[in-house]
Amino acid sequence: MKLKKNIATSESGFVFNPSSGDSFSLNTIGAEILLQMKESKSSEEIKKDILNRYDVDKSLLEKDWDDFMSQLRDNNLLEF
Amino acid sequence: MSKLKYEGPVIKKMNAGLMNKFGTRTEYQPVKHIEGVAVKDMIAKYGSPLFVLSERQMRNNYQAALRAFKTRYPKVQFAWSYKTHYNNAVCNVYHQEGSWAEVVSGFEYHKALKNGVPGNKIIFNGPDKSIDELNEAIKNDSLIHIDHFDELYALIELSDNLSKKPRVAIRVNMDTGIYPMWDRFGFNYENGTAWNAITKIVASGKLNLVGLHCHIGTYMLAPWAYAIAASKLCDLAWHSKNQLNNPIQYLDLGGGFPSANTLKGAYLPGSDTVPHIEEFAEAISSTIISYGFKPDELPLLILESGRALIDDAGYLLGSVLANKRLSDGRRATIMDFGVNILFTSFWYDHKISPAQDFTHHSEDQVLYGPLCMNIDVVRESVNLPVLNKGDQVVVHKVGAYNMTQWMQFIAMRPNVIMIDMKGENHVIRQKETLQYMEMLEETPQHLKDFKL
Numbered sequence A: 001m002k003l004k005k006n007i008a009t010s011e012s013g014f015v016f017n018p019s020s021g022d023s024f025s026l027n028t029i030g031a032e033i034l035l036q037m038k039e040s041k042s043s044e045e046i047k048k049d050i051l052n053r054y055d056v057d058k059s060l061l062e063k064d065w066d067d068f069m070s071q072l073r074d075n076n077l078l079e080f
Numbered sequence B: 001m002s003k004l005k006y007e008g009p010v011i012k013k014m015n016a017g018l019m020n021k022f023g024t025r026t027e028y029q030p031v032k033h034i035e036g037v038a039v040k041d042m043i044a045k046y047g048s049p050l051f052v053l054s055e056r057q058m059r060n061n062y063q064a065a066l067r068a069f070k071t072r073y074p075k076v077q078f079a080w081s082y083k084t085h086y087n088n089a090v091c092n093v094y095h096q097e098g099s100w101a102e103v104v105s106g107f108e109y110h111k112a113l114k115n116g117v118p119g120n121k122i123i124f125n126g127p128d129k130s131i132d133e134l135n136e137a138i139k140n141d142s143l144i145h146i147d148h149f150d151e152l153y154a155l156i157e158l159s160d161n162l163s164k165k166p167r168v169a170i171r172v173n174m175d176t177g178i179y180p181m182w183d184r185f186g187f188n189y190e191n192g193t194a195w196n197a198i199t200k201i202v203a204s205g206k207l208n209l210v211g212l213h214c215h216i217g218t219y220m221l222a223p224w225a226y227a228i229a230a231s232k233l234c235d236l237a238w239h240s241k242n243q244l245n246n247p248i249q250y251l252d253l254g255g256g257f258p259s260a261n262t263l264k265g266a267y268l269p270g271s272d273t274v275p276h277i278e279e280f281a282e283a284i285s286s287t288i289i290s291y292g293f294k295p296d297e298l299p300l301l302i303l304e305s306g307r308a309l310i311d312d313a314g315y316l317l318g319s320v321l322a323n324k325r326l327s328d329g330r331r332a333t334i335m336d337f338g339v340n341i342l343f344t345s346f347w348y349d350h351k352i353s354p355a356q357d358f359t360h361h362s363e364d365q366v367l368y369g370p371l372c373m374n375i376d377v378v379r380e381s382v383n384l385p386v387l388n389k390g391d392q393v394v395v396h397k398v399g400a401y402n403m404t405q406w407m408q409f410i411a412m413r414p415n416v417i418m419i420d421m422k423g424e425n426h427v428i429r430q431k432e433t434l435q436y437m438e439m440l441e442e443t444p445q446h447l448k449d450f451k452l
Ligand SMILES: Cc1ncc(COP(=O)(O)O)c(C=O)c1O
Pocket: B081, B084, B102, B125, B215, B217, B218, B219, B254, B255, B256, B257, B304, B305, B306, B307, B308, B400
């Protein structure tokens, strides 16, 4: 799961895709995930970090993760 | 170190400048308390889903409606529409406030009697009254509102040997400029059938025609339609007095005043578009007062308002069962309540509030009920914060018709509680049990067992 290279992200949760002109807003967790993806961290690393810091169990996070990734893909933000 | 509150990750495309079809985002306030009682605590104690009624709001609504009419017209009487909500505790709130009872079946009639409403303060409406029920209503001196000629002739026959004449009214249907016109109940004004019925009753000498009734529709948004209805009833009353020498004691304008719910497909929320009850009171009162009756001959004005007096006193608390994505990418949230207990979601886009804190991120989503049935949709499209499994919500303005029209289909009906004036909770209808559901079932001996 890799973010497209030219995608601009900000810590406040603003995302801009220069090739399509689309912009997006993210909630806090969404923004954290995107920033870490931009740092090329692996999915496992990112999920572990969230599990450590947030009050969430693994199965819910897994489910939300898959859902979020499919939204990123639908919005043409992923590499493949 | 305690962990941060979790919320699933969300991404949302920004459409600068485009007005979205969900309009203003007023649904974005968490509602954690009802009348000062925590939603969380109520669900913990009584389960989810759970209907909650506010006694205070019911009384406030009643008193405001009564004031709206009493400050404009000298003789006003409300009659509680049982079909709108016939839980005994609810009916008795309105009876304590001074309401008579308005019923449309033998079942409702007996409920009102059992609640202690004197027979002569029960209005018996509707097309279905059996001969036994008519006899009982006659004996109790109830106000029988005649729906059709078959009933009229039956009543004349029943009254043959009575010393005291039954008190009756006719239901009148009419064109008030509102579409669709409800012409299936009662006798039509424009084509002369209503006048025909009046003359037949008076000519029979067997019945005492004391009132005229209409109920022009429900969730009516046009106060002027009531002015037209009132003037047509006045016209009939005027002629009954002057041509038949039969003065009419009361005009019953029925119910139909709207609550502030939003009708499906409406662009603006009901709270912005629904006229205030004062406007209906003004339209009706001023029409009757200026019609020309002598002050001491002004008829009593009866109102059978249901929805407007109770809708916003009822809440449905529920919980999220699951989330999923539909094939087109839309988010779907599955709630633990559906159209089985929230029948009014067929008519209304009910306002739904999360019952806990959330961030400002939201998503357009469809809210499904728990039934394994395709039409179980609570909201086809609503913009709400992302809700996780177990999160709780409050559905607003569900007090009218839901707890009478609910279906026992697939699931059983939940607890109903009332929060009293002091903030105390009372269960006013227990949740159903398997034993209760099967109480009326009988299994023939040869079907009692089987081997698989
Ligand atoms: C005869 C009659 N009266 C009163 C009512 C109460 O109507 P509402 O709840 O719209 O005020 C109804 C409801 O349909 C009715 O049929």
